[in-house]
Amino acid sequence: MSEETPARNKRRSSAEDMAKSQKEISVSEFFAKNRHLLGFDNPRKALLTTVKEAVDNSLDACEEAGILPEIWVHIESTGKDKYKAAIQDNGPGIVKKQIPLIFGKLLYGSKFHRLRMSRGQQGIGISAAGMYGLLTTGKPVKVTSKISPRKPIHYFEIKIDTKTNKPDILNGKGEGEDIPPNDEGRKWIEKHEIEWVEVNHGTRVTIELEAKYNRGRGSVDEYLEQTAISNPHVTLHYKDPEGTEKLYERVINVLPPEPVEIKPHPYGVELGRLAHMIHETPQPTLGKFLTESFSKVSPSIAKQLCAAANIDYRKPPQKIHRDEAEKLYEAIQSAKIPSPSTDCITPISEEHLLKGLHKVVPGQFFATATRPPAVYRGNPFQIEVGLAFGGAPASHKVSLETLEEMLGESDARTLRQFLTSTFDGLGADAADKIIKNSRLRPRVSPKNIEPKEIVRLHESLQTLNLSEGQTMNIYRYANRVPLQFQPGACLITQTVMGMNWKPYALNQSRGQLPRGPVTLIVHLASVWVPFTSESKEAIASYPDIQKELRLGLQAVGRKLGMYLKRRERVKDEGERRSVFLRYLGEVATALSSVNGSDRKELYDVLVAAAKQKTAIADVQLGEDGKPLEEPDDFGANVIVVEEDV
Ligand SMILES: Nc1ncnc2c1ncn2[C@@H]1O[C@H](COP(=O)(O)OP(=O)(O)OP(=O)(O)O)[C@@H](O)[C@H]1O
Numbered sequence: 029m030s031e032e033t034p035a036r037n038k039r040r041s042s043a044e045d046m047a048k049s050q051k052e053i054s055v056s057e058f059f060a061k062n063r064h065l066l067g068f069d070n071p072r073k074a075l076l077t078t079v080k081e082a083v084d085n086s087l088d089a090c091e092e093a094g095i096l097p098e099i100w101v102h103i104e105s106t107g108k109d110k111y112k113a114a115i116q117d118n119g120p121g122i123v124k125k126q127i128p129l130i131f132g133k134l135l136y137g138s139k140f141h142r143l144r145m146s147r148g149q150q151g152i153g154i155s156a157a158g159m160y161g162l163l164t165t166g167k168p169v170k171v172t173s174k175i176s177p178r179k180p181i182h183y184f185e186i187k188i189d190t191k192t193n194k195p196d197i198l199n200g201k202g203e204g205e206d207i208p209p210n211d212e213g214r215k216w217i218e219k220h221e222i223e224w225v226e227v228n229h230g231t232r233v234t235i236e237l238e239a240k241y242n243r244g245r246g247s248v249d250e251y252l253e254q255t256a257i258s259n260p261h262v263t264l265h266y267k268d269p270e271g272t273e274k275l276y277e278r279v280i281n282v283l284p285p286e287p288v289e290i291k292p293h294p295y296g297v298e299l300g301r302l303a304h305m306i307h308e309t310p311q312p313t314l315g316k317f318l319t320e321s322f323s324k325v326s327p328s329i330a331k332q333l334c335a336a337a338n339i340d341y342r343k344p345p346q347k348i349h350r351d352e353a354e355k356l357y358e359a360i361q362s363a364k365i366p367s368p369s370t371d372c373i374t375p376i377s378e379e380h381l382l383k384g385l386h387k388v389v390p391g392q393f394f395a396t397a398t399r400p401p402a403v404y405r406g407n408p409f410q411i412e413v414g415l416a417f418g419g420a421p422a423s424h425k426v427s428l429e430t431l432e433e434m435l436g437e438s439d440a441r442t443l444r445q446f447l448t449s450t451f452d453g454l455g456a457d458a459a460d461k462i463i464k465n466s467r468l469r470p471r472v473s474p475k476n477i478e479p480k481e482i483v484r485l486h487e488s489l490q491t492l493n494l495s496e497g498q499t500m501n502i503y504r505y506a507n508r509v510p511l512q513f514q515p516g517a518c519l520i521t522q523t524v525m526g527m528n529w530k531p532y533a534l535n536q537s538r539g540q541l542p543r544g545p546v547t548l549i550v551h552l553a554s555v556w557v558p559f560t561s562e563s564k565e566a567i568a569s570y571p572d573i574q575k576e577l578r579l580g581l582q583a584v585g586r587k588l589g590m591y592l593k594r595r596e597r598v599k600d601e602g603e604r605r606s607v608f609l610r611y612l613g614e615v616a617t618a619l620s621s622v623n624g625s626d627r628k629e630l631y632d633v634l635v636a637a638a639k640q641k642t643a644i645a646d647v648q649l650g651e652d653g654k655p656l657e658e659p660d661d662f663g664a665n666v667i668v669v670e671e672d673v
């Protein structure tokens with residue numbers, strides 16, 4: 029072949045030519061091009077990601093400093109498809125010299141090199157948001173930070189230089205401004221129209237960006253609401269682009285226990301990393317290196333590992349060869365090393381999860397389960413699951429005004445798509461039912477629906493009983509941060525779908541989400557969350573995590589199954605009793621006319637007997653809807669709400 033087409037095989041460029049174009053790529057240039065990796069794939073998500081990165085940082089900083097977090101989020105429209113997002117906290121503040129690096133340099137942070145439970149871990153989040161803002165609007169990131177009531181407030185306007193991944197400070201002759209902490213300073217702030225909520229310490233970051241503001245699934249509003257559930261110790265003030273203010277007040281006044289930083293566990297360290305660690309360690313001997321660098325490696329285990337790898341325990345790490353490192357790595361894999369201690373994880377707790385769930389989902393039955401901590405690849409983690417049954421779908425809550433706005437803002441092509449993608453738990457069947465009931469066409473564009481038709485649509489959303497068409501709604505969380513995208517790629521969703529929910533009295537088609545008015549909260553807490561990408565949207569599939577997930581889901585599933593089966597029994601017995609009662613009057617009349625006994629007496633005796641026979645109908649649903657004398661108790665952390673059966 030090649031001889032036949034010599035022209036096509038002509039060398040196009042030489043190694044020297046190619047060498048001319050081979051050069052280093054700055055991380056900022058890389059991520060500017062691959063912004064989808066960081067969650068900036070479209071204007072709608074960009075707004076959410078920006079708010080989320082800033083709020084997550086604020087929460088991390090407050091908790092690390094031991095301050096009960098109070099956060100202000102303000103989104104303002106600044107032009108067509110342009111928004112300004114400002115996020116302020118009452119955290120510890122940031123020292124002057126760090127501000128430009130934190131907001132104007134990718135991969136700069138305090139959390140990457142440690143194993144400690146926190147929301148951020150990579151050191152990309154907030155600078156990437158600033159970079160996206162700069163690329164789409166040309167505007168710098170504005171940062172105001174104060175570390176004490178007596179010290180000046182630092183004010184910076186920063187642009188990231190994507191070529192060099194370095195910050196470029198625009199104000200105060202390249203040094204930023206210091207604002208005095210007194211009246212003079214307050215005047216300065218006013219004059220320069222800097223927004224700043226008066227706090228003793230804290231940080232405010234403002235980013236202007238190209239964005240789209242939407243409500244419903246995957247929105248900023250949803251993120252803040254879900255954040256309030258998983259962080260009951262936070263007070264959140266939110267002002268949306270329409271100027272509507274919303275306050276989520278904290279429901280508990282204590283911080284979660286402080287997470288402990290741990291050393292890596294030997295099982296979780298790959299060969300390359302081990303070799304690098306050996307090379308870098310200041311320790312004088314291999315034995316000391318092992319005991320000092322890893323958790324759970326005692327001197328005797330270190331000796332055992334060295335012996336198995338056939339290396340002298342006292343050998344200086346710098347003299348360890350690559351093949352020795354490999355032997356040591358193999359020795360680690362086959363040695364029995366105790367699991368890392370797991371007290372470094374601070375779960376939300378069953379009690380708080382239950383409270384949070386109860387607050388947002390108006391259901392009839394609530395249950396939670398916390399698994400004991402476990403370990404994947406040497407990293408401790410813990411799974412918590414909460415379940416609510418009986419809540420109406422989110423579509424029930426929407427007001428006519430909001431629905432009108434949502435239809436206008438929607439980028440869905442058809443009404444059917446709008447319904448299923450906007451409202452949690454609203455499946456295709458339910459959407460069809462609503463569309464039919466409102467006498468609309470499924471393929472009509474949301475923007476072309478007439479006001480009269482919107483009224484009908486709203487009525488259907490409010491009044492139709494959709495419990496049959498509802499699918500399970502899952503709130504996923506990692507280290508208390510809601511995960512709103514890529515459910516299909518996430519281990520949590522995959523595990524829920526892969527489980528059989530029929531034994532728990534839920535309908536389910538194979539490999540699909542179960543049906544019914546069920547809301548699940550699943551939380552993975554870990555010192556290192558294995559995300560599938562830098563945008564931190566989905567959890568990667570680790571069998572150890574999946575196993576724990578399954579056990580947690582089964583635990584709440586069993587409680588739900590028990591409740592649903594019992595409810596069914598109550599209903600059946602109730603029906604049986606009403607049949608009895610319907611005929612007892614006639615039976616009593618007939619009997620008294622046959623044998624002349626007192627009809628009233630007879631009737632009372634018969635009713636008492638019928639009630640006794642159908643006793644379950646009373647016993648199971650006591651006054652408060654809770655089972656009173658229950659043989660098979662649900663166990664701890666369950667709420668049953670009274671219901672009109
Ligand atoms: N509001 C804040 N108050 C105090 N310190 C902050 C604040 N925001 C950021 N920081 C500091 O700046 C660092 C960088 O933040 P950034 O969001 O870029 O990365 P990260 O939070 O470490 O990781 P990730 O990329 O996963 O978010 C943080 O590690 C933290 O030390």
Ligand SMILES: [Mg+2]
Binds near residue numbers: 081084085149151
């Ligand atoms: Mg962060």
